[in-house]
Amino acid sequence: MTRTNLVVLDMAGTTVADGGLVEQAFAAAAERLGEAPEAMIGHVRATMGESKISVFRHLFGSEERAQQANRAFEEAYGELVGAGRIAPVPGAAEAVEKLRSQGRTVVLTTGFARTTQDAILAALGWQDLVELTLCPADAGGRGRPYPDMVFAAFLRTGAVDGVRDIAVAGDTSYDMLSAVRSGAGVVAGVLTGAHDRTQLLDHGATHVLASVAELPDLLAGVDDR
Known part of the structure; x- marks a missing residue:
């Protein structure tokens, strides 16, 4: 058996x-990089569960830009976690x-x-x-x-x-x-x-x-x- x-x-x-912190952190990361969050949110929702750096590679194309976005995302998410939002x-x-x-x-x-x-x-x-x-x-x-x-x-x-x-x-x-x-x-x-x-x-x-x-x-x- x-x-x-x-x-x-x-x-x-x-x-x-x-409580939606992933989307909030993605939005914060986009804003910190001067991007429009609403242009990305559909792809973010569709790829929930994927590694975040992979999502940013798809969205930005450039590896350097993707790494910048990933760092901004991790910082934003960490701030939300630190604020007791989890x-x-x-x-x-x-x-x-x-x-x-x-x-x-x-x-x-x-x-x-x-x-x-x-x-x-x-x-x-x-x-x-x-x-x-x-x-x-x-x-x-x-x-x-x-x-x-x-x-x-x-x-x-x-x-x-x-x-x-x-x-x-x-x-x-x-x-x-x-x-x-x-x-x-x-x-x-x-x-x-x-x-x-x-x-x-x-x-x-x-x-x-x-x-x-x-x-x-x-x-x-x-x-x-």
Whole structure:
């Protein structure tokens, strides 16, 4: 019998309720660079979950300009986090603790840079919540929709024998694509973030949950089959 012993969770929109801070930080970054935020917001919404530097590369073309924009974004997001504008998704920490009590290894992943990820973890008091946290730079730099962070979780934890024993949960189409491309057995979309049920299913979700709080019971059922 297979058992889903590795769980890879997205942060913003999945375990972390940022209340639209990603869009606000993108807008602030654009303004700091003298760009019009409204010209970019459609692409930003469509690519939620992608690594932020990749989004800026698409928007600006120039690598230098993309790096400037990414730094401005990370600064703006960090300021919002520092101002207390971030909170856990209700039941997220409890879900992680339940998953761990079930004997599963849990990894938190993000499209943000490491400095921003660490700031979020510190703001929530989550530094010791999970065994491993990953950002795109920890897995070669490509970020989602590539499966690299899922593979990095698989390789670094050694928690399962094969990728089919991995569960991935996220709130965006790119989270779903990343999970599907990794070969994960459970691809769970959650409705607490950027994309709706149809978008999640269209991009490969095997399950759609109201929130990550439902994940421990889902995986318990999957294991019992």
